[in-house]
């Protein structure tokens with residue numbers, strides 16, 4: 001196993017929001033970040049913070065949206081010393097050529113600009129053998145100590161689908177000899193029940209709280225208010241930190257520990273050690 005972390009997000013800002021603190025902390029002690037971006041980021045709007053404190057969002061068509069979000073994604077990844085690996089699964093919807101009408105990608109429809117034929121959307125990627133195989137090969141090639149992705153309890157169906165894709169691929173990699181761990185990061189919503197807000201372990205990123213918010217803020221079109229003290233993701237990190245007995249935390253559930261069965265006299269690598277020590 002390499003001293004690296006593989007992180008799999010659906011949209012350009014997911015990784016920084018969910019595990020930016022973990023990535024910053026372990027990058028600082030020499031970990032490589034394998035940054036995997038599952039969708040093509042073609043959908044959505046551009047938000048800007050106005051002088052009166054409100055946020056205005058305008059919709060953007062597929063090609064400029066993709067370009068903008070990938071640019072921001074590359075900037076954030078660069079701050080983590082890495083470059084994103086874009087899987088480019090099309091999102092499920094997008095803004096039409098008039099810049100206003102929301103359209104949905106469906107079987108047999110005309111494809112929007114920038115979407116190649118025969119690319120499964122993120123919603124069905126987990127059922128597509130070629131898509132799974134590509135991620136399996138990436139896991140085996142990079143051989144990370146830990147893979148981090150969404151849990152399956154998600155408000156956003158593209159987050160859910162990315163969890164299925166990454167988790168499915170992880171198990172197939174395990175069948176092919178991969179021995180690293182898989183953890184799901186947690187969301188803070190209770191829509192599917194309080195149970196889904198529980199966690200088993202955490203990473204204390206207290207010294208990196210400000211830097212994490214700066215990292216999130218690199219996604220300018222989505223997070224124009226990341227610098228504010230009342231920014232939601234900052235407050236959540238602090239709240240989880242209080243619950244975990246530190247200043248700021250990112251929280252996880254274990255899907256599988258790393259397999260150290262045949263290793264004699266093992267010394268846990270730093271991230272694994274923290275996750276094990278923090279497991280309740």
Ligand SMILES: [Zn+2]
Nearest residue numbers: 010011014159
């Ligand atoms: Zn997202």
